[in-house]
Structures are given as structure tokens and as C-alpha cells.
Amino acid sequence: MNETARIINQAKKEGRFALLETEAKSICAEYGIPVTKFNLAENGQEAAAQASQIGFPVVLKIVSPDIIHKSDAGGVLVNVKTPAEVEDGFRKILENVKKYKSDAKIVGVLVQEMAQQSTEVIVGAVKDPQFGQTVMFGLGGIFVELLKDVSFRVAPITAQDAKEMITQLKAYPLLNGYRNTPPADIDALASILCAVSRLIMDYPEIKELDLNPVMAYPKGAKTVDARIILE
Ligand code: ADP
Ligand code: MG
Numbered sequence: 001m002n003e004t005a006r007i008i009n010q011a012k013k014e015g016r017f018a019l020l021e022t023e024a025k026s027i028c029a030e031y032g033i034p035v036t037k038f039n040l041a042e043n044g045q046e047a048a049a050q051a052s053q054i055g056f057p058v059v060l061k062i063v064s065p066d067i068i069h070k071s072d073a074g075g076v077l078v079n080v081k082t083p084a085e086v087e088d089g090f091r092k093i094l095e096n097v098k099k100y101k102s103d104a105k106i107v108g109v110l111v112q113e114m115a116q117q118s119t120e121v122i123v124g125a126v127k128d129p130q131f132g133q134t135v136m137f138g139l140g141g142i143f144v145e146l147l148k149d150v151s152f153r154v155a156p157i158t159a160q161d162a163k164e165m166i167t168q169l170k171a172y173p174l175l176n177g178y179r180n181t182p183p184a185d186i187d188a189l190a191s192i193l194c195a196v197s198r199l200i201m202d203y204p205e206i207k208e209l210d211l212n213p214v215m216a217y218p219k220g221a222k223t224v225d226a227r228i229i230l231e
Contacts, residue, residue, distance in 0.1 A: 003027070011023065011230060016065055017230050018068055019227070019228040019229070021038075021061065021226060024209075028223055031198060032195050034188075034220060035222065035223045036115050036222060036223070037054055039054065039111050040109070041090070041110075041111050047090045048087050049083075057114045058111050059080065060093055061077075061110040062075030062094075063107040064097065072100070073097050073101065075093055075096060077092065077093060090109050094106065115222045119140075119175060120141065121184075121214050123196055124196075124208075124211070124212070125196050125197075125199075127207045132204075135165070135197050137165045138150035138169065150169075151165040152165075156201050166189055166190060182218040192223070206228055207230060208228070210228075211223045213225060
């Protein structure tokens with residue numbers, strides 16, 4: 001059986017609806033969606049060793065089935081620069097999460113490659129009661145939350161659909177090279193949209209998917225956070 005089916009079946013068996021970031025990113029990787037390198041650590045020393053292997057700086061994140069919005073729980077530390085900082089960070093994250101939700105079940109701390117800062121976009125999917133699986137695209141932050149500048153298509157989508165989803169946004173000029181910002185790799189973003197479309201068609205039990213954010217680069221793109229919710 002492939003990795004995606006294995007992960008989804010395992011979650012179902014355990015009665016979990018929200019996949020862990022590790023699980024969601026493994027699924028993304030299997031569908032050819034670029035994600036930051038990551039490793040799960042169970043203690044501070046292990047985390048420091050993994051960080052040295054991945055290369056500094058790293059990002060540390062809580063992995064818990066009870067914490068969906070990790071930064072709200074103080075569960076994300078970016079730009080962690082040394083093995084000693086990783087060990088401190090490991091302790092700090094567990095402390096923060098304990099304060100936020102004392103009975104949260106902790107799987108471990110994710111040590112991941114720190115992606116270079118860039119224009120942040122959001123790739124999403126929702127299962128609409130009327131239209132079925134749909135794919136969503138928008139720019140990160142205020143563009144989606146405040147301005148609702150997003151595009152939707154019913155899945156499955158073609159590469160052409162994916163490109164239109166990107167170019168039809170009001171904020172598209174920001175992706176097409178604006179002032180000091182170099183143009184984003186539209187083909188790379190379109191190929192992520194198509195991969196998400198394939199994934200949600202293959203697994204209709206996926207109710208929601210959120211790649212938020214995806215860093216858009218002049219060449220390529222990288223998914224920094226991934227969330228998948230099952231029916
Ligand atoms: P959540 O959405 O659950 O709060 P995220 O994983 O999205 O947590 O992390 C919060 C923010 O931290 C992201 O929006 C991004 O700006 C930054 N971030 C997270 N992981 C990375 C990474 N690997 N590289 C660079 N920045 C990151
Ligand atoms: Mg996020």
C-alpha cells in the first residue's frame with residue numbers, strides 16, 4: 001500500500017480527523033509537492049542532533065493531535081541557530097504548550113529546515129456539500145483573511161485551470177514581479193494546485209486541506225505548513 005493510504009487508514013483506525021503536520025507533509029511529498037525537510041524528535045538532544053543534520057537555522061514546532069493552530073499555542077520557534085538553542089527551544093515549546101492546554105497529548109517536536117522568506121501563498125481544498133472537492137488559491141495573510149481575494153475551482157483541474165486560478169487574483173501583480181520582489185514561479189505553483197487536485201480526487205474522505213503558507217520563489221516553491229482534515 002502507498003504511504004498516503006497507510007497514513008489515512010492509520011488516522012481512521014485511531015479515530016483522528018486532523019492529520020499531524022508530519023503526516024500531511026509526507027502525503028504532500030508523495031504527490032510531488034515540495035515541503036521543508038523535517039524530522040520528529042522526542043527529546044532535546046535528539047532535536048539538536050537532527051538540527052545539525054538538517055543544517056542551521058531550523059524551525060521547531062509542536063506535534064500534537066490536540067494542537068491545530070501551533071503558533072497560537074506558542075508551539076512554533078523560527079530561526080533557531082545552534083544546538084544549544086535547539087535544546088532550550090525544545091523545552092520552551094513543551095512549556096508553552098503545557099500552559100496553553102495542560103492535557104494536550106505530545107507526539108514530539110518537529111525539527112525542520114527553515115525556508116527562505118518570500119511571498120507567501122495559500123493552497124487549499126474544501127469539500128463543498130454541493131460541488132464536491134474544490135481547490136482554492138490565494139495570497140497569504142490579509143489577502144485571504146481580510147480581502148477575500150481567493151479563487152476556487154471544482155476538482156479535478158487542468159494545468160490551464162490552475163494557471164487561471166493564479167492569474168485571476170486581484171493580487172496577481174504581486175506574483176508577477178512588483179517593485180523589489182522578483183516574479184514567482186507560476187508553473188511551480190500551478191503544479192502544486194494540480195497535485196492537490198489529484199490528491200483530493202484520489203481520497204474523497206479528505207474534507208479540508210491547507211498548505212499555509214507556501215513560499216513562492218522565482219524558481220520553485222516550498223510548503224512550510226500543511227494541514228489535512230478527514231471527514
Ligand atoms: P500554524 O499555522 O499551525 O500556527 P505554521 O507551521 O504555519 O504554524 O508556522 C507559523 C509561521 O511560522 C508560518 O506562517 C511561517 O511564517 C513560519 N514558519 C513555519 N515553518 C517555517 C519554516 N520551515 N521555514 C520558514 N518559516 C516557517
Ligand atoms: Mg500555518
